Amino acid sequence: MSRLEIRNLAVSVNTDAGEIEILKGVDLTIESGEIHAIMGPNGSGKSTLAYSIAGHPKYKIVSGSVTLDGRDLLQMSVDERARAGLFLAMQYPVEVPGVSVSNFLRTAATALRGEAPKLRTWASEVKDAMAALNMDPAFATRNVNEGFSGGEKKRHEIMQLELLKPKIAILDETDSGLDVDALRIVAQGVNRAKEMNNLGVVLITHYTRILRYIKPDFVHVFANGRIVEEGGAELADELEAKGYADYVSK
Amino acid sequence: MSLLTTNYLTPTGREEAWRFTPLKRLKGLHDATAVIGDRQSLQTIAQLPAGVSFTHENLDPLAPSDDLIIGRIRAASSAVSHLSIASKVEVGQPIFLGRTSGALDTAELSRVRISLGAHAVATVVLENTGDTVLAEDLEISLAPGSNLKFITVQEFDSKSVYAARHHAVIDRDAQFQSITITLGGDVVRILPTVEFVAPGGSAELFGVYFATTGQFFEHRIHIDHLVPHAKSRVNFKGALAGQDAHTVWIGDVFIGSNAEGTDTYELNRNLLLTDGARADSVPNLEIETGQIVGAGHASTTGRFDDEQLFYLMSRGISLADARRLVIRGFFHEIITIVGIDSIEDRLMNRIDSELEKVGV
Numbered sequence: 201m202s203r204l205e206i207r208n209l210a211v212s213v214n215t216d217a218g219e220i221e222i223l224k225g226v227d228l229t230i231e232s233g234e235i236h237a238i239m240g241p242n243g244s245g246k247s248t249l250a251y252s253i254a255g256h257p258k259y260k261i262v263s264g265s266v267t268l269d270g271r272d273l274l275q276m277s278v279d280e281r282a283r284a285g286l287f288l289a290m291q292y293p294v295e296v297p298g299v300s301v302s303n304f305l306r307t308a309a310t311a312l313r314g315e316a317p318k319l320r321t322w323a324s325e326v327k328d329a330m331a332a333l334n335m336d337p338a339f340a341t342r343n344v345n346e347g348f349s350g351g352e353k354k355r356h357e358i359m360q361l362e363l364l365k366p367k368i369a370i371l372d373e374t375d376s377g378l379d380v381d382a383l384r385i386v387a388q389g390v391n392r393a394k395e396m397n398n399l400g401v402v403l404i405t406h407y408t409r410i411l412r413y414i415k416p417d418f419v420h421v422f423a424n425g426r427i428v429e430e431g432g433a434e435l436a437d438e439l440e441a442k443g444y445a446d447y448v449s450k
Numbered sequence: 451m452s453l454l455t456t457n458y459l460t461p462t463g464r465e466e467a468w469r470f471t472p473l474k475r476l477k478g479l480h481d482a483t484a485v486i487g488d489r490q491s492l493q494t495i496a497q498l499p500a501g502v503s504f505t506h507e508n509l510d511p512l513a514p515s516d517d518l519i520i521g522r523i524r525a526a527s528s529a530v531s532h533l534s535i536a537s538k539v540e541v542g543q544p545i546f547l548g549r550t551s552g553a554l555d556t557a558e559l560s561r562v563r564i565s566l567g568a569h570a571v572a573t574v575v576l577e578n579t580g581d582t583v584l585a586e587d588l589e590i591s592l593a594p595g596s597n598l599k600f601i602t603v604q605e606f607d608s609k610s611v612y613a614a615r616h617h618a619v620i621d622r623d624a625q626f627q628s629i630t631i632t633l634g635g636d637v638v639r640i641l642p643t644v645e646f647v648a649p650g651g652s653a654e655l656f657g658v659y660f661a662t663t664g665q666f667f668e669h670r671i672h673i674d675h676l677v678p679h680a681k682s683r684v685n686f687k688g689a690l691a692g693q694d695a696h697t698v699w700i701g702d703v704f705i706g707s708n709a710e711g712t713d714t715y716e717l718n719r720n721l722l723l724t725d726g727a728r729a730d731s732v733p734n735l736e737i738e739t740g741q742i743v744g745a746g747h748a749s750t751t752g753r754f755d756d757e758q759l760f761y762l763m764s765r766g767i768s769l770a771d772a773r774r775l776v777i778r779g780f781f782h783e784i785i786t787i788v789g790i791d792s793i794e795d796r797l798m799n800r801i802d803s804e805l806e807k808v809g810v
Contacts, residue, residue: 254764257756282766294761298779307775308765343779344761360765 202269202285202367202400204230204253209264211245211252221262222248224425228402230368233394235401237411237436240422241444246404247291249422250372254288255281268368283312285367289357289374296344301356302326304344305363312364329363333389350377358389361399369393370402375410387413408440423447461518470698470730472666475637477583477611479519479557484583487556491582492531495546501539502572505532509563512589512619517641519613523559523587530561533574537567537593544573544601544790552582554609562588566596566624573599575793579634581607586614592624594648600628601788604667605800606635615641620680622648629788630686632659632667633800639668646680649711654683658784660801661727662808663692670700671716675709681743684716687784689777689801690727691808701733701747710741720751721780723773723810773810774802 211223222245230236240246252259253266255278266273273281310316333355354374393399419436421429428447460481461468478484494504509530612635618626632638644653659667673682688697701716720729733747762772788794
């Protein structure tokens with residue numbers, strides 16, 4: 201059983217206009233096997249939450265704490281956080297020219313497992329993970345995210361989620377830019393990772409569409425850098441009907 | 451032993467062609483103070499296949515050169531090491547040339563010719579190693595319809611000086627591909643130059659260089675499109691790390707008034723891995739006709755992409771490994787064109803060890 205605890209997290213970012221505080225005290229606890237949807241309007245700070253937990257250098261922690269199983273994530277480098285069991289599926293996965301998917305995956309698996317995966321079992325592991333997401337095997341020879349369509353990038357993120365087996369995953373707008381078929385396939389991957397690995401999920405989204413395929417245990421409404429409302433799956437239905445207008449004006 | 455002839459002007463460093471080069475480190479190649487040894491270091495590495503010969507003969511230059519070091523080499527010697535591939539011979543395996551001797555207290559003036567007869571096909575690898583002072587006039591002659599892949603690897607030891615012109619003369623419908631890799635030496639200055647003498651030819655000039663602390667590597671490309679319907683591509687990628695690592699890339703492309711149908715593009719990308727290094731990159735395009743297919747160039751110099759490193763590290767990969775992946779990836783596009791596994795692996799490992807050396 202793993203637990204990610206975010207306490208009173210305040211985060212700022214440096215801009216041309218000076219330092220701007222984006223997160224203004226976020227409290228959230230995620231345990232293994234739970235799915236938390238974080239919903240909110242654009243610009244509310246949802247992605248900042250994701251990236252600052254993962255350790256992106258652009259964001260400055262002003263106050264608060266983030267721990268995974270009691271270990272202070274904020275004191276760790278980006279790779280140490282991943283090795284501690286954290287995974288971030290990015291909204292805009294980055295192209296890495298000249299580095300093949302298969303080389304990348306193997307390097308990541310080696311880093312996370314502490315030893316290189318055995319060649320034979322690894323090849324079938326990757327093949328199965330790709331097949332489960334309806335990905336062409338030739339995908340492994342392409343360069344990381346280079347020339348990928350939006351849907352391919354997201355499938356590649358979820359394939360990593362299944363292969364690398366983190367304890368807690370933050371999915372940053374994984375649903376954006378996906379057609380219905382791709383959305384279903386990607387959602388099935390997230391559900392599999394939860395069932396197989398007892399994964400805890402933070403699902404960041406603007407829309408309720410993906411919640412038809414991934415059932416949240418908790419829904420948190422995010423506005424102006426903090427959580428302003430919490431509830432169960434029924435809260436998502438309310439948002440679907442009423443939108444975020446009430447929260448933004450608060 | 452003899453002294454270099456002094457019938458040539460000595461550059462002062464203010465000339466356009468010499469403005470980047472650290473003249474004092476050329477060990478006298480530029481001002482005729484170098485003492486000339488009588489070695490001829492270029493040798494074939496293995497037995498030559500049928501239709502291929504390697505001889506020493508007296509040959510006139512293929513093309514004039516206004517480079518003063520090339521002028522001095524020609525004035526000093528008419529003897530040329532000549533690798534010749536006969537007409538219609540298609541050589542399946544790469545032909546390897548290497549250096550068997552070198553010295554730092556004397557300089558070698560080398561003249562080399564690689565010639566392909568009509569419709570000959572070959573891959574030639576020239577590996578430069580050891581500690582040496584070497585000035586080289588290397589000319590490549592491609593007869594109509596021939597096809598040469600020319601891989602030149604500069605893996606000199608740390609005190610070496612190499613000043614060379616690699617000049618290709620491309621006849622009708624001939625195809626020339628070169629991959630110039632410069633990783634070792636104190637000062638390396640190569641002029642990869644091309645002239646088309648009949649329509650239909652193509653030239654692809656690829657390059658990789660990695661300069662670390664104190665090294666100076668200059669690649670001064672010049673492509674003359676003086677005939678119609680020739681195509682050229684240039685793509686050089688460089689990385690620099692450490693104090694006073696300095697690289698220079700010049701890409702001169704000239705399209706003459708009768709060179710209609712010319713198609714050319716050149717690209718230079720540099721990755722600055724630490725402070726204290728300097729990459730000069732100067733593309734020049736001169737066009738005298740508008741009747742062309744295309745002409746363009748691009749040059750970029752940047753640092754590690756933080757977003758790439760973040761992405762890799764967010765998958766548990768350490769900073770050192772992430773950097774290694776990004777650099778290998780950066781060079782991969784060009785190294786993979788070599789197409790010879792043993793050389794590709796060796797170059798990638800050399801790049802890794804250069805990185806380790808400077809502690810990136």
